[in-house]
Amino acid sequence: MDGDAEDEDENPFDTLSPGAILDGTATDAYFDRTEATLEHAGRNPDVTVEVTADQFPTGEFEVFAGVEDVANLLSGLAVDVRAIEEGRLFDGGPVMRIEGPYLEFARYETSILGFLSQASAFATAALEVRRAAPDSQVLSFGARHLHPMLAPIVERTALVAGLDGFSHVAAGEVIGREAGGTMPHALIICYGRGNQEEAWRAFDEAVAADVPRVALCDTFSDEVDETLRAAETLGDDLDSVRIDTTSSRRGDFRQILREVRWALDERGHEDVGIFASGGLGPDDLRELRDVCEGFGVGSAITSADPIDFALDIVAIEGEPIAKRGKLAGVKEVYRTPDGGHHVGLAKREPPEKGEALLKPLIEDGEIVREFDIDASRERTRADAEDVR
Structure with a gap:
């Protein structure tokens, strides 16, 4: 073990502190160098960035999660953020849009993607488990397969996806639910x-x-x-x-x-x-669901591959722009009454009776959304029944 284990204030584990995430040092080195370069050049454009997994619908829906952590990370910054609500299913196009001076949030890209990728993967895998035994009691037993720091994430997302409970005591204290x-x-x-x-x-x-x-x-x-x-x-x-x-x-x-x-x-x-x-x-x-009343499921959730989100600039000073292979311009995603998922430019007419899924998350640096496990769970349930 590195350092002085007798120092009570020292973290004895190979984990980051919340402070490292909040101050932006939990980042990839090239963002430090980008920040230094732009500051040296006196350049800090207003940008619009979008977080996406797939640019177009693929027919494979996933559950969006991790958004509360992103909101807490970006709170207080000079940014506006819109995002899909926790628990909703998505299939292509942006799940989040951030607008503001680039240097205001550039250093946070690594953490933003990590928050969303891991949590959405757990939630998506847990929903597959829930769908496999819709009438059975199903508990999340997977915390032992993860670094302990991730236990509250997997247990929260299991509940959002519709599972009936979880096993990790400390995770329950974090999310305000009792372990079983x-x-x-x-x-x-x-x-x-x-x-x-x-x-x-x-x-x-x-x-x-x-x-x-x-x-x-x-x-x-x-x-x-x-x-x-x-x-x-x-x-x-x-x-x-x-x-x-x-x-x-x-x-x-x-x-x-x-x-x-x-x-x-x-x-x-x-x-x-x-x-x-x-x-x-x-x-x-x-x-087995016809011969059992309940199940404990662990690795089927915790071994889920992280969803490969990317964060890309799609407009600078209001003008569409993107790197090769990405779609320029500000986009919107819609859910139609038949359960369809549609992606289009935000300035174009939406599909008939389409509901815009990107809703305000942060306005002028202030979080404008509440986060509730039961409400998110209901969104997942409803979308799982409706999407096509």
Whole structure:
């Protein structure tokens, strides 16, 4: 570890401080050099820049997220910003437009793109998971696959995309929601082989009454055996069993879960649900959703490839301009009543009954939008039903 670990004010981890993002040092070196060059030349044009992934619609919709962080980053600067609302689906064209003196925000390009690329990727992957099992309880279990600094991002975007909860405690404190979860294999193992009943009973006695009693039932023996033992131990207090069988021992996972369901029903435990986890993705959820009440999903969300947003100047002093291969001029994106996504020049007539998606975010340096997880979640739900 570099530096003096005894200094309480020193960050012991390889992470940036919020100050580094806010002061613009969380940037690529060429923006420092660009800033130095323009300042030396006394040049600071008024520009319009747009953030885009694809210039034209491709038929592949993605979920827009990360916009609150961008708003907080640019707040107080001499800029006006319009952006798609968090949770809306987009397909080509700009998701954000920034207008102002270039040097006012040039150093922030790296962070802007990072905020949007990662969060939108998580939200898009989480929506695919949600669509795979629309009627099941689905929780985000993916924080362990990420740097801890990113946990609030993945858990917030999971909620925006429609998932029912998440597991990370500190992330919950950041976003104002309570984390949930069951029990790990470590708890069962701490009681030793053959003593699973003691572990389940201790959990039942220790945790708060409002915590669902979900017994992990695949640690030492057959899933059916442990499930029936848990049901006998906890009786009517047992809400669900979680099956998290290691993939190398899983075989036909659907068949295992069907056997568990059969055994529960045959012993009169029809009210006990089954919760499955362990490297599951959308295809697994589609296959298993009729035999499980719920799922924990992790890497299917956290392994999502970042969305390849780019930030490009499209006008200088009001005149259209762009680098080769990009589209010059200020653009607008529209959603039509049939769910279509349209991209066009802002000065042209919009499509009939088209809703302009780029809405005010910052005006004269002030944030003019509120951010609410539930409102964003509703936008995602509505767009997921409507887009074509």
